[in-house]
Amino acid sequence: MIIPVPDVVAPAEELGSVHLVGIGGAALSGIARLMTARGIRVSGSDAQDSAMLESLRALGIRCSVGHRAEQVRGADTVVVSTAVPADNPEVRWALRSGLRVWPRSAAVQSLLLGRQAVVVTGTHGKTTTTSMLVTALLACGVDPSYAIGSTLNASGLNAAAGRDPVFVVEGDESDAAILVYQPHGAVVTNVDVDHLDFFGTAEAYADVFDTFVGRVAADGFVVCGVDDPGGRRLAAISEATGLRTVTVGRHGSATLRAVAVEPTAEGSTCQVVLGGAPLGRLALQVPGPAYVVDALAALAAGLELGQSFEALSSGLAAYRGSVRRMELKGSRGGVLVYDSYAHHPVEIASDLEAARELARGGRVLACFQPHLFSRTRAFAREMGAALAAADGVVVMDVYPAREAPVPGVSGRLVADAVPPGTTDVCFEPDAGRVAERVASMARPGDLVVTLGAGDVTEVGPQVLAQLAAGDEEPT
Numbered sequence: 001m002i003i004p005v006p007d008v009v010a011p012a013e014e015l016g017s018v019h020l021v022g023i024g025g026a027a028l029s030g031i032a033r034l035m036t037a038r039g040i041r042v043s044g045s046d047a048q049d050s051a052m053l054e055s056l057r058a059l060g061i062r063c064s065v066g067h068r069a070e071q072v073r074g075a076d077t078v079v080v081s082t083a084v085p086a087d088n089p090e091v092r093w094a095l096r097s098g099l100r101v102w103p104r105s106a107a108v109q110s111l112l113l114g115r116q117a118v119v120v121t122g123t124h125g126k127t128t129t130t131s132m133l134v135t136a137l138l139a140c141g142v143d144p145s146y147a148i149g150s151t152l153n154a155s156g157l158n159a160a161a162g163r164d165p166v167f168v169v170e171g172d173e174s175d176a177a178i179l180v181y182q183p184h185g186a187v188v189t190n191v192d193v194d195h196l197d198f199f200g201t202a203e204a205y206a207d208v209f210d211t212f213v214g215r216v217a218a219d220g221f222v223v224c225g226v227d228d229p230g231g232r233r234l235a236a237i238s239e240a241t242g243l244r245t246v247t248v249g250r251h252g253s254a255t256l257r258a259v260a261v262e263p264t265a266e267g268s269t270c271q272v273v274l275g276g277a278p279l280g281r282l283a284l285q286v287p288g289p290a291y292v293v294d295a296l297a298a299l300a301a302g303l304e305l306g307q308s309f310e311a312l313s314s315g316l317a318a319y320r321g322s323v324r325r326m327e328l329k330g331s332r333g334g335v336l337v338y339d340s341y342a343h344h345p346v347e348i349a350s351d352l353e354a355a356r357e358l359a360r361g362g363r364v365l366a367c368f369q370p371h372l373f374s375r376t377r378a379f380a381r382e383m384g385a386a387l388a389a390a391d392g393v394v395v396m397d398v399y400p401a402r403e404a405p406v407p408g409v410s411g412r413l414v415a416d417a418v419p420p421g422t423t424d425v426c427f428e429p430d431a432g433r434v435a436e437r438v439a440s441m442a443r444p445g446d447l448v449v450t451l452g453a454g455d456v457t458e459v460g461p462q463v464l465a466q467l468a469a470g471d472e473e474p475t
Contacts, residue, residue, distance in 0.1 A: 001084045003103040005180050012110040015077040020044035021090050022081025023063055024052045027104045030147040030159030032056055034111050037161035045071050069093035079107040083402055105177035112167055118301055119181050121171035122189030124347050125294045129189050130170040131322045132298035139315025140307040144168050150322040178212045184220040187301050191230030194344055197374035213238045223300040226251045248296040256300045258292050263357045268292050280309050283317050288354025326354055329460040332467035334444030337460045343371040343453040345382035352389040355449045362445035366390035367438050367459055369452030370398045370414050373406040384417025392441050393425040396434055399454025435462030
């Protein structure tokens with residue numbers, strides 16, 4: 001549901017009692033934690049119970065399962081997830097009752113007011129970059145507030161209220177929500193093409209980042225990835241406005257650049273060059289060159305916030321990832337199983353490259369679930385081409401999320417788009433058979449990675465269970 005942004009966003013402390021519709025999601029659960037930490041009375045509801053709701057209940061937050069109008073009574077402000085449908089009874093009651101009804105972006109901005117806000121956005125890598133920046137700042141002795149679209153493996157949290165003025169937030173561009181923020185610092189990892197269901201054209205999508213950069217404070221900074229043409233274009237626009245702009249990447253034009261990137265047993269290592277002069281060595285425990293570039297963006301933002309390279313690089317070296325970002329789910333019978341949120345062709349290609357490094361000569365098997373009918377229709381060919389980097393692929397049917405089915409659009413489009421002869425590929429529309437399919441393909445030494453933004457995340461543990469059952473069968 002698209003809820004309009006108010007003309008004036010009041011500070012969170014002036015919102016009264018706040019009810020969050022869709023409180024179990026990554027964004028609203030973080031808002032709930034942050035508001036509760038500030039002493040605001042918070043309640044919420046979600047369609048299903050979850051471990052996230054349990055963790056919020058432990059903070060004293062009333063979390064209801066199911067949506068009923070009476071659950072909103074007593075609230076002064078209602079914050080609504082974009083995943084909530086327009087006929088939600090709680091939202092309808094709140095609107096009829098004249099309550100303040102806000103989208104998540106307005107709620108986040110209410111928390112940012114009076115803080116030194118750094119908003120991290122971009123088509124790819126924003127969750128990892130946000131997580132890395134928070135981890136690096138903590139290593140510097142800074143205690144920032146933060147809100148991330150995933151859970152940090154180190155802390156088990158997706159949001160926390162810190163003592164210091166710095167507030168690091170992951171900014172979602174998918175519905176132009178970043179245009180609500182007025183940050184001191186902006187980090188744009190890259191500008192590719194996505195979310196055409198909302199924007200319609202690549203030009204309209206790119207325009208959002210142009211406008212966002214224009215909302216950065218005059219004495220603030222912009223960090224911009226320049227390994228892609230869209231990022232280089234945005235960096236030029238930012239520089240033309242007079243904003244302090246730091247470019248990062250492996251591209252020769254980058255101000256802060258990674259050179260001599262090498263895989264290691266744990267992840268990657270590189271030398272960091274600033275303005276042509278060696279700055280130092282960076283070692284990471286997460287695999288793949290894309291994560292090196294994410295780390296550069298986090299490093300640049302940390303330097304702009306006044307922290308030292310030595311302390312920041314030490315924090316980045318300790319970073320152990322976040323949930324669903326090449327997350328190790330386990331191993332069985334000599335088979336490693338990872339899970340990734342990658343759902344765009346560029347992300348698929350990046351994480352399969354990382355998987356290849358982790359496999360250390362073994363085969364890479366991918367289980368991919370397309371996310372959204374609109375994205376599948378727009379990028380099926382590119383998805384298929386990216387999946388060709390795996391040695392074996394199982395393609396699931398489309399995870400619809402908020403969309404209604406589109407005739408002729410299914411996971412088969414992606415499976416059929418894998419170039420013939422490049423890899424073994426099958427389309428399995430029955431979700432109940434996917435894990436068995438994947439497990440039957442795997443052999444000792446293989447690495448399995450599940451890819452997608454939907455419930456494909458459940459497949460990895462099922463594959464491990466299938467492999468375990470195979471181990472226990474009598475010989």
